[in-house]
Amino acid sequence: MDPHPRRPGEIVFTLFLLAASLGLLWSAYGIAGFEALSSPGAVPMATTAIMVIAAIMVLVHTLRRPAGSTQTVARHILPLSVVVTIAMILGYALLLRPLGFIPTSVLFLAVLVRFLSRRSILFCAVVSVGTVTLIWLIFRMVFSVLMPAGIFPEARIVAFITQLF
């Protein structure tokens, strides 16, 4: 018997992996069925079948282990800080195109640093503006990575900086 107790949500996650593996196996079967060993679906079918078998083995093993009593989902699996951070990354991705890289990043950093550190608004503003300026200089000016400009007049600023040299 495995001495490690089962963590909260472990069965749900294993069932999710099993369901996803079965779905992928069905999708892999749909590529070319059992048409030929060299078909484009051969390796995907083999790997997803391995995933299904492994997920079943993990599920059986997980069910056999005793449930732990010291941990909770809210505290040890999905604490508020993790949920908020995931939601903020999603929000960042959604706002990146309409607002642009600079405003979205400043907003993301300021809000997240404030939420995590509880430091003053001034501190959060300085950290976020300073960091985004540095990142923008490295990515935009050195590596020429084009991030979405959005509402920010980035092109005019770049033209102004270029004129200086």
Place this chain on the structure above:
Amino acid sequence: MDILSNLLMPLTHLDLLFLIGAGTFAGIYVGAIPGLSVTMAVSILISFTFAWDVYPALALMIGIYMGGVYGGSRTAILLNIPGAPSAIATAMDGFPLAQKGRAGEAIGIVTVVSFIGGFIGIAALAALAPVLSDFALRFQPRDFMLLAIMGILLVGSLSGGSLTKGVFAGALGVGIGAVGMDPLTVQDRFVFGIDELRGGISFVAVMIGMFGVSEALMQLHNVHTPAVRQKISGIIPSWAKVRKHLPLGLQSATIGTVVGALPGTGGDIASLMAYDQAKRVTRNPETPFGEGAVEGLVAPEAANNAAVGGAFIPMMTLGIPGDAVTAIMIGALFIHGLNPGPMLMIEQPNMFWFIVGSLMLANCFMLIFGLTGIRLFVKVVELPRTVLLPVILVLSIVGAYAINNSLTDVYWMLGFGVLGYFMRLYGYPLAPVILGVILSRLLDDNWRRAIISTREDFGAMMMGIFTSPLSLTLLAAVVMILVTNSPWWARWRGRR
């Protein structure tokens, strides 16, 4: 005389010397920033150096490459976020050492063994290029297929915990690597009618998500724990310490060179194989593997830097990339009107010796910058996590976006970040997922080539494996890895 003058060319031309130095310095930091890969940096550099002469362009790229492979180890040690896939194994023992406040010592020994490994790889490139490329030419598709299976199965011992979870993770990685249009038949695989999936899922987005985002989410659990103050004394390791780890370093460098020289592999696989080998051969490490064993740092770092020299062998002699960066460099050589392959070595040996000289110089710069820049770098971990983690997340988002200038990659990064977070919570190793993605194409292509060559006769293919000493050796290695990582083997060993 010609060889010597070409070998010393990067040293005698100040502009080339400067570019190699600047490239190595930048490479160390690019490699160390989570979300910025050396592959990405070199690919972006191509557009910068498009109008340059071929020598300075190569000098800069070689510097970035050498520095970047080494730089990945820094965040692996300090933040448990490998800056590059070749530093995945380094994080396993490097981060536990940093948690004990021994980051300076860890980075010091890593720098020295990276230099030694790098030197051995370059020496092998110079001395053995034609011999090793001849050997790689003998590889049949079935051998590449076995090599890929071997690489994925190494997860068993790397995962440390459940072999089943490691195998699941490896298979998941192969599945992710198969997403998109099949390169041979252009048939959709795991596309589900979504157009964006036809081009496949970016490996860099998976890597940033799995290692960058999931690690940041994990660290949110104890975000208010004060950071361990790193001891930055004793950065330069004593000769006694270097001598103690030299045999393992040399052995790992040899693995790195050979694996790096195999087309399609590279530092990622080399470092994992060397780590696995180190676990097998090290009898009494001062600290167990996974808890801060110095041997667990020496092996992958000697191997991944040795693989740099190794990766140039198939590139220069066969025109086949040794890894992703050399694949980009082949593109750069094409842009500059050169045709890498057997004829390049014959028609333009000066180019070969210039590359060898540049690699040697970049290796020396790496040692100098690596040992002198630690104090500043170590300060990064002393920043409050409440500030550091959001910054890492922004860098990860920018890195994911910059791959294709596409928001889809950001969503993938987030998706794999959340998946990786839950996988970490429930004891699934993440390194096999990445290994699976890297090896997916190698496995798929060569399985199909092997089975087509026997006219779909599986028995004939197996017979081919059993009658070829090379294939049989690889198959034996696969079986050995499976057996030695099974619970039955552990029980049998326990009884003895």
